[in-house]
Amino acid sequence: MKIAILGFGTVGSGVYEILQQKNLAKQFSVEKVWCRPNDTIEIPKFCSNIEDIINDKDIELVVEVLGGIEVPFDLISRMLKSKKHVVTANKAVIARHYDALTDLAKENGVSLNFEASVGGGIPxxxxxxxxxxxxxxxxxxxxxxxxxxxxxxxxxxxxxxxxxxxxxxxxxxxxxxxxxxxxxxxxxxxxxxxxxxxxxxxxxxxxxxxxxxxxxxxxxxxxxxxxxxxxxxxxxxxxxxxxxxxxxxxxxxxxxxxxxxxxxxxxxxxxxxxxxxxxxxxAGKLPTANAVVQDILDISKNISYIDTDNVENNDIIENKxxxxxxxxxxxxxxxxxxxxxxxxxxxxxxxxxxxxxxxxxxxxxxxxxxxxxxxxxxx
Amino acid sequence: MKIAILGFGTVGSGVYEILQQKNLAKQFSVEKVWCRPNDTIEIPKFCSNIEDIINDKDIELVVEVLGGIEVPFDLISRMLKSKKHVVTANKAVIARHYDALTDLAKENGVSLNFEASVGGGIPxxxxxxxxxxxxxxxxxxxxxxxxxxxxxxxxxxxxxxxxxxxxxxxxxxxxxxxxxxxxxxxxxxxxxxxxxxxxxxxxxxxxxxxxxxxxxxxxxxxxxxxxxxxxxxxxxxxxxxxxxxxxxxxxxxxxxxxxxxxxxxxxxxxxxxxxxxxxxxxAGKLPTANAVVQDILDISKNISYIDTDNVENNDIIENKxxxxxxxxxxxxxxxxxxxxxxxxxxxxxxxxxxxxxxxxxxxxxxxxxxxxxxxxxxx
Missing domain, CATH: 3.30.360.10 (Dihydrodipicolinate Reductase; domain 2)
Structure with missing residues (x-):
C-alpha cells in the first residue's frame, strides 16, 4: 500500500520510522511527505505541492499529522473526496468536524481512522x-x-x-x-x-x-x-x-x-x-505513531470493528x-x-x-x- | 449464524443470556445446547447427542465451555474436523494442545478463538x-x-x-x-x-x-x-x-x-x-461470557487480527x-x-x-x- 504523510514533526517522523521496520516495509511504502521545508532535518520523499498527492492515484492512504484545525480539515476533506483513506491524530479536527468528515468518508467509500487522537498509544x-x-x-x-x-x-x-x-x-x-x-x-x-x-x-x-x-x-x-x-x-x-x-x-x-x-x-x-x-x-513520538500505524494496518486488512450502518444502543440508558x-x-x-x-x-x-x-x-x-x-x- | 454451546454452567449460561440481547439475537441463533441433564434448571435447546451437533451442517460455530481436558480436547478436535469454528474459554486445553488444535483449525479452514481463556473479560x-x-x-x-x-x-x-x-x-x-x-x-x-x-x-x-x-x-x-x-x-x-x-x-x-x-x-x-x-x-459469568461473544463476533465478521502465515519476530530479542x-x-x-x-x-x-x-x-x-x-x- 502506498502512503503519503502530511506533516513531519514528532508524530509524522515517528510514523515514517516505524513504517521502515522490516515487518512493515514490505507491506507499506511512504511515497510522499508534505510539510514545511526544514533546513535542519532531512525530509525523506519531500513533496512541496499538495496537488501531487491528491492527483497520485497510487496513493491509497494519507496520514494527517499537521497541527491546527482549518488547514488539516480542508486537507482531510480533499483526501477523502479523492477516495483516499485518511488516518489522523488530530483530536481538535475530529471533535469539531466529526459528522462532516465521517459522512465524507462514507460517501466516498473510504475509511477515516483516528485511534491516536485519544490516549496516544493506548488502543x-x-x-x-x-x-x-x-x-x-x-x-x-x-x-x-x-x-x-x-x-x-x-x-x-x-x-x-x-x-x-x-x-x-x-x-x-x-x-x-x-x-x-x-x-x-x-x-x-x-x-x-x-x-x-x-x-x-x-x-x-x-x-x-x-x-x-x-x-x-x-x-x-x-x-x-x-x-x-x-x-x-x-x-x-x-x-x-x-x-x-x-x-x-x-x-x-x-x-x-x-x-x-x-x-x-x-x-x-x-x-x-x-x-x-x-x-x-x-503522548510521545513512538507511542502515538504506533497508534497511527495500527490504524494503517486495520485499513490495509479492511478491518472494521463495528458495522457503521448498524449502530444502535442495545439498551436505553435512563437519563438521570x-x-x-x-x-x-x-x-x-x-x-x-x-x-x-x-x-x-x-x-x-x-x-x-x-x-x-x-x-x-x-x-x-x-x-x-x-x-x-x-x-x-x-x- | 447458527451456534451450538457445549456446557451450560456459569459461562455457558452467560453466553446464552448475552446472545438473547436484541442487538445480537438477530445475528446469532443458539440451535443446540449439549450438557449433562439437569433437573434443577431448564436448559434451552437441550441436545443429548453430540452427533446431532457434529452432523448439523447449519451449525457453523461451536462454543466449548465444559470443564476438564480430555473430553473437551476430543470434542473441539471433532468440531474443527467437521469444519465448524470453535470458541473456547478452556485455558488448560489450549495451553496443553495449542499446536494440535491450531493446526487442525488451519487444515480445516476454520477459526479457533480463545479470548476468554486468559484474563476473563479483559480483551x-x-x-x-x-x-x-x-x-x-x-x-x-x-x-x-x-x-x-x-x-x-x-x-x-x-x-x-x-x-x-x-x-x-x-x-x-x-x-x-x-x-x-x-x-x-x-x-x-x-x-x-x-x-x-x-x-x-x-x-x-x-x-x-x-x-x-x-x-x-x-x-x-x-x-x-x-x-x-x-x-x-x-x-x-x-x-x-x-x-x-x-x-x-x-x-x-x-x-x-x-x-x-x-x-x-x-x-x-x-x-x-x-x-x-x-x-x-x-472471571465471573457475564465478563467471561462477554469475551466468548467477542470471539463469536470476530469470527462472524471474518476478522483476524494477525496473518497467521506471516508471523515473524520483528526484532531478535537477545537472550539474556x-x-x-x-x-x-x-x-x-x-x-x-x-x-x-x-x-x-x-x-x-x-x-x-x-x-x-x-x-x-x-x-x-x-x-x-x-x-x-x-x-x-x-x-
Whole structure:
C-alpha cells in the first residue's frame, strides 16, 4: 500500500520510522511527505505541492499529522473526496468536524481512522468500539492528558509548586509554551467528545460539560488531600448526557491514584463486561505513531470493528440527574445552600448537579476539586 | 449464524443470556445446547447427542465451555474436523494442545478463538495480537488469577489470615473446593503459556517456569512488607525464555498494588508502544461470557487480527540471563552464597537466576516472595 504523510514533526517522523521496520516495509511504502521545508532535518520523499498527492492515484492512504484545525480539515476533506483513506491524530479536527468528515468518508467509500487522537498509544478507540458491539456503555472516565498528570505527579513526589513544575514540563517538551489546552481542560474536552461518539453514539457539545482549570492547585492543597487519603489527579468523565473535566481527589487505593509521570488511563463501564481500564503512554513520538500505524494496518486488512450502518444502543440508558461532590477553596462568596461543611480553607459541597456548579461563574479562578468515592467508580 | 454451546454452567449460561440481547439475537441463533441433564434448571435447546451437533451442517460455530481436558480436547478436535469454528474459554486445553488444535483449525479452514481463556473479560489476547503486529513484545506480566488476588486483598484490608479468607472465598464461589489451581499457580501457568504463544510466538513449557504457591503467606508477612512500602500480590511474568509465578512484593505506588478484590491486570512491554496495561474482571459469568461473544463476533465478521502465515519476530530479542530478588521465610537451610542480608525472620537474596531458585527444592513449603523495583517494570 502506498502512503503519503502530511506533516513531519514528532508524530509524522515517528510514523515514517516505524513504517521502515522490516515487518512493515514490505507491506507499506511512504511515497510522499508534505510539510514545511526544514533546513535542519532531512525530509525523506519531500513533496512541496499538495496537488501531487491528491492527483497520485497510487496513493491509497494519507496520514494527517499537521497541527491546527482549518488547514488539516480542508486537507482531510480533499483526501477523502479523492477516495483516499485518511488516518489522523488530530483530536481538535475530529471533535469539531466529526459528522462532516465521517459522512465524507462514507460517501466516498473510504475509511477515516483516528485511534491516536485519544490516549496516544493506548488502543482506546478500538476497545471502546469492541465493547460497544455487545454492551451499552454507561460511563467513560480517566486521566487523558499526560502533561497535567506529569505536573501533579511531580508536585506530589518532589513537593514542588505548580509554576515550577509547569516550567520543568515546558523545558522537557511535555508542555507547550502556551499550556492552556493541557491545563485548562480543552485537550481532554476534545478527547471526551470523540469518546462519547464511539461509546454512546452520542454528540456531546462543549456546553454539556463542566470544564475547570487545574491551575489553582498548590502544594498545600495536595498535602491537604493526601492527609485525607486522596491523590489529586486531572480527570475527565462522561455519561450519556454530560461531562466533567476538573481536578479530582481520588482515594489513594484506587488505580487512578497511582498513574505515574505523563501516562494515561482510560476506563469504560459496560453492562455485562463491568469496568475495563486501559493504561499506556498518552503522548510521545513512538507511542502515538504506533497508534497511527495500527490504524494503517486495520485499513490495509479492511478491518472494521463495528458495522457503521448498524449502530444502535442495545439498551436505553435512563437519563438521570447525576450528583457530584466538590471541594472548593475560594475568596468568592458562594450560595450557602450548596455547602455541607467547612474544613479550614476548604468548603465541601453537598452532592450537587453540574448545572449547580456551572452557575458559580464567580469561581472561575478558584480551586475546585471533585471528590471520588467507591460509589462513583466501583459499583 | 447458527451456534451450538457445549456446557451450560456459569459461562455457558452467560453466553446464552448475552446472545438473547436484541442487538445480537438477530445475528446469532443458539440451535443446540449439549450438557449433562439437569433437573434443577431448564436448559434451552437441550441436545443429548453430540452427533446431532457434529452432523448439523447449519451449525457453523461451536462454543466449548465444559470443564476438564480430555473430553473437551476430543470434542473441539471433532468440531474443527467437521469444519465448524470453535470458541473456547478452556485455558488448560489450549495451553496443553495449542499446536494440535491450531493446526487442525488451519487444515480445516476454520477459526479457533480463545479470548476468554486468559484474563476473563479483559480483551488481552486481541490486544497482544494487535501490539505484536508492530512491536517485538519483550515481556508480559500481571495479576492473572482473581481468586488469589481476592484472598490477598481481603487479608490486607480485613487483617485476616490465609485459611479464613480462603474459606470465605470458597463460600462466595470465588474458590473451588480444591483451590490448588488458583493458589499454587497452575491456572496462571496455563494463561502465561498461552500468552507466550501470542506475544512472542514461542512455546514455553512448564519446565521453563519457577512456580511457587502462595499458601505460606500469613498476615504477619503482609504487615512486614506493608511496613517496607510493598503490597503482596500473586503475579506471573514471562520473558522470551522463562517465567516466574509467585508472590510478589510490589511498591504501593505501582498500579498493580491497587488492584482490588478478584480483578485482574495484564501488561505487555513493546519497543515502540512502551508499556500497555489492561484491567478488568478476570472471571465471573457475564465478563467471561462477554469475551466468548467477542470471539463469536470476530469470527462472524471474518476478522483476524494477525496473518497467521506471516508471523515473524520483528526484532531478535537477545537472550539474556534475567536476575530476580527474593525474600524467603523458611525453617530450611539455604546456601549462604545466595543470601545478601537477613532481616528478622526474612532472608533477602542477591539478584539470582531462576535456575538458582529452582534448585532450592527444600524450600517448596517455605514463603518465597519476589521483590519488584522500578527497574523491573518501569524502564
Amino acid at each position: 482506546w478507540i478500538k476497545n471502546v468500539e469492541l465493547a460497544s458491539r455487545i454492551d451499552a456503555i454507561s460511563k467513560c472516565y480517566g486521566i487523558l492528558n499526560g502533561t497535567s498528570n506529569f505536573i501533579l505527579d511531580t508536585m506530589l513526589k518532589e513537593d514542588e509548586d505548580f509554576g515550577d513544575v509547569l516550567k520543568e514540563a515546558q523545558d522537557l517538551g511535555y508542555a507547550e509554551a502556551d499550556p492552556s489546552a493541557d491545563i485548562d481542560g480543552f485537550d481532554v474536552l476534545n478527547k471526551l467528545i470523540i469518546s462519547a461518539r464511539k461509546a454512546f453514539n452520542k454528540k456531546l457539545d462543549p456546553d454539556d460539560f463542566f470544564v475547570h482549570s487545574m491551575k489553582q492547585i498548590t502544594k498545600d492543597d495536595i498535602h491537604y488531600f493526601k492527609q485525607k487519603g486522596h491523590i489529586v489527579k486531572y480527570i475527565g468523565e462522561i455519561t450519556h448526557d454530560e461531562g466533567v473535566i476538573s481536578l479530582h481527589a481520588v482515594p489513594e487505593t484506587f488505580v487512578e491514584a497511582t498513574i505515574p509521570s505523563n501516562n494515561n488511563i482510560a476506563s469504560l463501564e459496560g453492562k455485562t463486561i463491568g469496568t475495563l481500564k486501559f493504561y499506556g503512554q498518552g 440527574t447525576n450528583h457530584y461532590t466538590f471541594v472548593i477553596r475560594t475568596n468568592e462568596t458562594i450560595d450557602d445552600a450548596l455547602i455541607k461543611e467547612k474544613d479550614g480553607d476548604y468548603l465541601i459541597t453537598h452532592p450537587i448537579t453540574l448545572a449547580d456548579i456551572k452557575k458559580q461563574t464567580q469561581l472561575n479562578d478558584s480551586l475546585i476539586v471533585r471528590v471520588i468515592t467507591q460509589e462513583d467508580w466501583h459499583d | 488481552w489476547i486481541k490486544n497482544v495480537e494487535l501490539a505484536s503486529r508492530i512491536d517485538a513484545i519483550s515481556k508480559c506480566y500481571g495479576i492473572l488469577n482473581g481468586t488469589s488476588n481476592f484472598i490477598l486483598d481481603t487479608m490486607l484490608k480485613e487483617d485476616e489470615d490465609f485459611g479464613d479468607v480462603l474459606k470465605e472465598a470458597q463460600d462466595l464461589g470465588y474458590a473451588e473446593a480444591d483451590p490448588s489451581a488458583d493458589i499454587d499457580g497452575f491456572d496462571v501457568l496455563n494463561k502465561l503459556i498461552i500468552s507466550a504463544r501470542k506475544a512472542f510466538n514461542k512455546k514455553l513449557d512448564p519446565d521453563d517456569f519457577f512456580v511457587h504457591s502462595m499458601k505460606q503467606i500469613t498476615k504477619d508477612d503482609i504487615h512486614y512488607f506493608k511496613q517496607k512500602g510493598h503490597i503482596v500480590k500473586y503475579i506471573g511474568e514471562i520473558t522470551h525464555d522463562e517465567g516466574v509465578i509467585s508472590l510478589h512484593a510490589v511498591p504501593e505506588t505501582f498500579v498493580e498494588a491497587t488492584i482490588p478484590s478478584n480483578n485482574n491486570i495484564a501488561s505487555l512491554e513493546g519497543k515502540t508502544i512502551g508499556t500497555l496495561k489492561f484491567y478488568g474482571q478476570g 540471563t534475567n536476575h530476580y530478588t527474593f525474600v524467603i521465610r523458611t525453617n530450611e537451610t539455604i546456601d549462604d552464597a545466595l543470601i545478601k542480608e537477613k532481616d528478622g525472620d526474612y532472608l533477602i537474596t542477591h539478584p539470582i537466576t531462576l535456575a538458582d531458585i529452582k534448585k532450592q527444592t527444600q524450600l517448596n513449603d517455605s514463603l518465597i516472595v519476589r521483590v519488584i523495583t522500578q527497574e523491573d517494570w518501569h524502564d
